[in-house]
Amino acid sequence: MNLGQFLVLQFIAHVLADFFFQTDRLAIQKNELGFRSPFLKWHILIVFLFSWGLSFQTRFVYGALIIALTHFMIDGSKPWISKNRIIGRYSFFIDQALHVLMLVSVTVAYAYYAELDAWVNIPxxxxxxxxxxxxxxxxxxxxxxxxxxxxxxxxxxxxxxxxxxxxxxxxxxxxxxxxxxxxxxxxxxxxxxxxxxxxxxxxxxxxxxxxxxxxxxxxxxxxxxxxxxxxxxx
Incomplete structure (x- = not known):
């Protein structure tokens, strides 16, 4: 596995967790309640499992944990961003930009400091x-x-x-x-x-x-x- 494959797999994990494995109703609840949302902890668990699972690397558990925890902080803080009079209407784009920034940073840092050694061959x-x-x-x-x-x-x-x-x-x-x-x-x-x-x-x-x-x-x-x-x- 090379860095390109690794990075795209993490993007796929993000899209699956953030868009396909939560309903519109639950997403609205999470965006309105932030840290008080009962669904938020389950959403973060899904983010972690997809990030780690699609890395195909046991040692990336710590990287997936960092991605999940930063995801928790960003999603939990979204209600404050949404209520801002200046940037509130752009909350979705700010939210996604922050997620992508953290995902790329963690993925590239892991690839730089650790050897990409997948436990399965990516065909x-x-x-x-x-x-x-x-x-x-x-x-x-x-x-x-x-x-x-x-x-x-x-x-x-x-x-x-x-x-x-x-x-x-x-x-x-x-x-x-x-x-x-x-x-x-x-x-x-x-x-x-x-x-x-x-x-x-x-x-x-x-x-x-x-x-x-x-x-x-x-x-x-x-x-x-x-x-x-x-x-x-x-």
Whole structure:
């Protein structure tokens, strides 16, 4: 195992623990109550287990413990960040930036001072692991990222009767398709998908909703395109 594989595996562990293994309800509770949240300790245990397990190294138990403890401090302090009048709307991005900073710091420091000696052979190369990471990001994390972008810029659509989960599913499908087409170098198919999405129309007097969908679509396609380009550069 090299440093690149080790680092990407830790990113995958973070995405799984922070997005897939907690429900929206529990995440909201944790973000509102901070250290007082009964779910926080279980969330930190999940973070630790994924970080240690996906390191495939027994000695990384201490590194995983540091990542979990700093995760605890960051998540526990999030209510104070969210209530700040200046930076409160950016609390999600600050939270994730701090998590990534600590994850990278601990991982690189461990790789520098200790030998990367996995107890199992990792059959997937760095490009394959980044591919797995990219597809995971295209699912639930991308939906949350887009929602938080709307929140940060105070964009909302009042009085809509659309099913919220339908929009999430559409976003997931289009990102997965765009990423797959880019990896297969089928750029014409990406253009076709964008053209097909443009068929969606609203009434002329529904400008706010049209702009909302346009912004969401651009963010969604942009995430998939950037991830596809990232994999292509590896």
């Amino acid at each position: 997937i190369g760095i490009k394959g692991l980044i591919g797995v990471f990219a597809y995971l990001l295209c699912l639930k994390p991308a939906n949350i990222f887009i929602k938080e972008m709307f929140r940060a810029y105070q964009i909302s659509v009042p009085g809509t009767d659309d099913l919220p989960n339908a929009g999430k599913l559409i976003g997931v499908l289009e990102r997965v398709l765009v990423l797959t087409f880019i990896l297969l170098k089928q750029f014409e198919a990406v253009g076709f998908l964008i053209a097909a999405k443009s068929i969606l129309r609203y009434k002329n007097d529904d400008t706010i909703k049209t702009e909302y969908v346009l912004i969401g679509t651009m963010l969604s396609f942009g995430i998939a395109v950037l991830l596809g380009l990232l994999i292509g550069f590896v």
